[in-house]
Structure formats: C-alpha cells, structure tokens
Amino acid sequence: MNNDIITALRPTIVMTILFAILLGLVYPLAMTGIGQTLFPSQANGSLVRDRSGRAIGSSVVGQAFVSDRYFRSRPSAAGKGYDGLASSGSNLGPTSRALIERVTIDVSARRAEGISGPLPADLVTASGSGLDPDLSPAAALAQAPRIAAVRGLPVGRVRALVEAATEDSLLGEPHVNLLALNRALDGLGR
C-alpha cells in the first residue's frame, strides 16, 4: 500500500500539470483561435446588426418583445425577463400554485388581446433558458390579427410573413425566430 502511494506521487503531480496545460489552456485557446478564424460571426454570439452596424440582438438568443406592435415573446424566468446574464427556467412544478397563477394572468392578457380558442402552450409558458428565441407557428399566427390591427396591415400579409419565417425541422419542432420575424414586420411598414 505504501509503495503504491509512493509510486503514484510523481505521475500524479506531473500529469496534473501537463493535462491542465493541454486540456485547460491549449485546447480551449486553440479552439478559440480556430473558431474566431473560421466562423467569426458565430464564435462571437451570432450578433444581428441594424443598418448603422449597431448590435440589436443575436440570431440564436431570444430578447423580450412586449409591445403591441411586435409578435410577443414567451414569458421568461431569466432575471426580470430575457436577462442574458441570468438564464433560467421557472422551475415551477405541475401542481405549483405560483405556476397556475402566473399562467392564469397571462391567459387573461392574451384573451384581452383578442386571441380566442385553445391557446398555444408556448405562448403562456416560460422556456427552459428564459432566452427562447422562437415561438411555435401557432403561437405566432394567433397574434397575427392583433399585429395587423395595430399596424394597419391586412391580416393575410402578416400571416404570410409568419409562414415564410417558419423553419421546419425534422429533428425538433417547427418554429419561428422572433427577432427575424419582427424585423421582417418592420420591413413591411416601410
């Protein structure tokens, strides 16, 4: 046993240092260099810029849309909502009173905006990250009449916009990127 320990000392210390350098520094730094060279946009957060070059969002991360003029984003439990430094789900369980109260309030608000019929679940539930960039096509289409009314557009045009922005996916579920959709909406107005 003692002999086992003594023979382990040098490899333990040296291998800890060597692997720390290889795996903890060389590997991530080399990958950073490769990523920054090959895919500079993605490696820096897939930022979306407006015409003046100002960053207005990331094409993969969600941001809050609360105004009537835009397709509304899902409820978010990340900080005060879509906080990019505090990703989080609500972690409320299926029998949580807090969950049901929150959903009840959101359901009433959506009803007040004129959405009738069964509510698409994603419209009134918080995502896992609190930074969900998408909506289901159903949740976006349900908002089309409101958007059309506020912006003075024909409903058909708004619906067509949603359909054009819908990404089908065999590996996940169909979804609409909200930032892209809402930018397209702004593009229509001009």
Added chain:
Amino acid sequence: MTFQGWFLILGFTAVLLALAKPMGLWLFALYEGRRTPLHIVLGPVERGFYALAGIRPHAEQGWRRYAVHMLLFNAALMVFTYAVLRLQAVLPLNPQRLGAVGEHLAFNTAISFTANTNWQSYAGESTMSNLSQMLGLTIHNFLSASTGIALAFALFRGFARRETKTIGNFWADMTRITLYLLLPLCIALTVVYIACGVPQTLAGSVDLTTLEGARQTLALGPVASQEAIKMLGTNGGGFFNANSAHPFENPSALTNLIQMLSIFVIGVGLTWTFGKAVGNPRQGWAILAAMMILFLAGTAVAYGAEAGGNPVLHALGVAGGNMEGKEVRFGLAASALFSVVTTAASCGAVNAMHDSFTAIGGLIPLFNMQLGEVVIGGVGAGIYGFLLFAILAVFVAGLMVGRTPEYVGKKIESREVKLAVLAIAVLPLVILGFTALASVTGAGLAGPLNKGPHGFSEILYAFTSAVANNGSAFAGLTAATPFYDGLLGVAMWIGRFFVIVPMLAIAGSLAAKAHTPASAGSFPTTGGLWVGLLVGIILILGGLTFLPSLALGPIADHLAMIRGQLF
C-alpha cells in the same frame, strides 16, 4: 405524440446502434494499447507525457495499485480545481471581474467535477470566470471521463485475463483514452458547434440594444470547447445556468441531436468492446439489448406524459403538451428524449427544466438514475455498473438451477457477489438516508422551491442525482447553501468512489481465476432469456428499493395533478 416525434426517437436509436461497432472497435484498439492512425500526430505527446512523469506504460498494475493511483490522481485534480476556483479573482481571463468562488461552493464544485457528476450549485455566467471554466472545469470533463473508461477497461481485463494478478496500467489507459479518443472527437465537435452558433471567445459578454430599445447583455465565453466534452464525457456541467436549454449552448435541433448522440456513443461502443474483449461480441450485444429495452420504455413513458400535458393548464384553455421549461426549437419529443438520455447516461445536461415536467415525465429521469445509471450509463461507469448487475443476475440464475454461476468464462463466487452487492447497496443507502435527513431538518427543508409532494421530489432528485453522479436537478431547489453543498458533495464522492473500489476488487479477483469453458449446464448469457433476466433484476432491485420514495414524491404529485390540487 406525433409521427415526427417518434421519427426522431427511433431515428436516434438507429444511428446509435449503427455507431456501436465502429466506436467499439476504436475503443478496443485503445483497450489493447494498439497503434491507431492518430499516433502519428499524438504519439510524441503521449511519449513525452510518460517521460516527464516517469511512467512506464507497459508496467502492469494489480487492482490495488490501479485503484490507489487512480484515487490519488483524482484527489490531486480536485485540489487543483478547488484552488483555481478560490483564486479566480486574482487569476487572468476574468473579463467580468468575478470574485472568488465561495468555500462551500468551491468544495462542492471540485468534488462534483472530479466525480463526473457536474452538479451545478452555481449559475455559470455569474460565478465562473473564463479561466475557471477552462482550467478548473474543462480538464475534469476530460479526465473524469477517461478515468471512467479506464476503470471499465480494468474490469474488462478482469473478465478476459486468466490467472494473473494485474489489470492494466492506469496512467496508460487514462492517457490513451484522453489523447486518442476524447481530444480528437472534441476538436471536431467544437468546430461543428461553433459553425452552428455556439460562441467560442475570450470576451465575457456583449451589450446590445434590442429591437424595442431595451438594453440586453449576453454572457459569452469559450462555450463550444467545453460543450463538446461536456456531452461526450457524460459530464453535463453547463457553461450557463440553463445548461443545454441555453441557445448559446444548444442553438438548434441539429446540435441537440449531436449532443444526445455524444452522450450515448461511447457508452454504447463500450458494450461492443466488452464483448470483443471477452471473445464474443454477442455478449456485448446482449447487454446493449437490455439497455435499449429500458431506454425505449423510459422514453415512451416520458414522451407520453409530456405530450399529454398538464390538465390544470388545459382547464385554463391552454392547448397541447407541457411546454413549461421547454424550448420551442426542441419541442416535446426532443426534450423528453433528451431527459431520458441524460439520466440514463450519467450526463446530467438538460435541454429542458426537469423540475417543470409533469409528475410522471419527471419520474422517469429520477427512476433512471435510481436504477444506477446502467442504461448505457456514464462513460465507463455505465458498463462497469451494468456488469455488477450482470454478476447479480448470474448469481440469481445460479440459485435457481443450483449451480455455481459463471459469466463470460469466469466462475462467480461468494467474493464477487458480496463485492457487487456492496457496490450496488451504497447507492440506495446514501440516497434514501440523506433524503430523509434533509426532509426532517430545517436547513434541508429550506431548500425546495415548490411545495407539497413536488418539494419532496426536489430533495429526492438532488440526492439521487448526486449519488448517481448525474448532475441534473429539479433546479428549483436552492442548493448553494452550506448544508446542501456539503451533503451533496459527500454524496457525490461516495457515489463515485465507493462503487469504484469494490468494482476494482472484483476485477482483481476475476483476473486471478482460471477460465471456465462453457458447458451444457452453463446459463447462456447471450440470448433473449438472459436479456429478460437482466432487465428484470435491474427493475426489481430499483423498484423495490425506491418505490416508497417515488410514491411520496412524483406519484403523489401525479395524483394531485389529476385532481387539480395545487400547493
């Protein structure tokens, strides 16, 4: 449930099965210490490491020496990470100027990553500097994984070798697995992840003004390089608090599929390697068949429950499945599947919040872990855990026919059975003991976010996850307290190393035995009967042990949900 959902689940399974043999062959080359094409590039690195560390890779070790060297190396890595976390504030690559990680949190995290658990009591984006993520955590993702696979190799040698005292060389196993398997795959995966939108930068964050004119700051960092090994090594510790639900960790349904395959691929390959090592690949396929039965059964139940949704929300006019805690780009099937994959393996990454699953949807991940994470399981840990159950299963079969049990040419005798039971019994003892303790003490009861049976589920899930070295959570539990950080830290250590040491003792004991050729009286361990016996033993042991606790948690929660009773 949709056609698309089942297409994903069955397609995933098919790809996985197709990968079993190629991955198994590669692992077998490493198991044998054969030369691979990668030796041209990495051979000098391997030899350089040995030379500097004074390692003779061909010097065989007995099980005790193998165990002691493995334990000391892991202890040194743990101390190293504790130091990095505590010194974070004065070390470089800290763009967000984060302070030192607190004492009990650093203790918990250092154990957690050493034990391949990656339980996160912290939120990565607001706690860990880039250096801590890279130097403190990423190296554990590699080395706890290669340690696990090395241990599996040691046990394979116990079965495969005859009348010898030795089971391989820990340093050679660990180094080869790291250099010729994990590192090259991670380099490839990192590039794919970056191309798909996972950041890889030394910047800490970026400020932007949203379309509505609000300010948003997005945390960034060297995410992709950590993401690759986080999944491949079944570690699961996310760069961000939301783990693989975070769009920067897992931006699309495609990356989601790659992540799920990464979690399982080595574990699946190891079943083939085992069969090859003991001279009959069918032995490996039989194990894989038993695993896949349990996996698909769990997936069907979890997917069904999540697609069924929450009747309390339906009553409010909300349609469809349970989307609380889920991302739209994944949806129900990919979220349910991921939850089963991550808990069947001891990964613990999550792409949806398990705490917000329906009661039955949340029961499946919990039960998966309670079965000992032997359904594919963690890299290495899954197969050696499974082989402990196989030893029990042949023992039971031997009792039924009144013969000394054999498995893959080795007589299984009293010593092996006792050691296997010891390793298996540690799990429920610590899970149930610590859960009971937390359920009656003030410090324990302060933890849960949810009330009622779901609150109990949060505590039970935490200790199950820790002991099973999973690391996923019913994350509503506030665990960054001295009570939970400390107790969970101890639980993770016991769950990892109190299984490993008896397992290595079994390896040593088996290696010393002579080969027993199969005879007409041997119980065949390749056919359907054997697969059924394995599934039965695992379910009965897990079920009998944990059903009472599940009744108090998720099952009570389910009954409340049906009645619409809230807490």
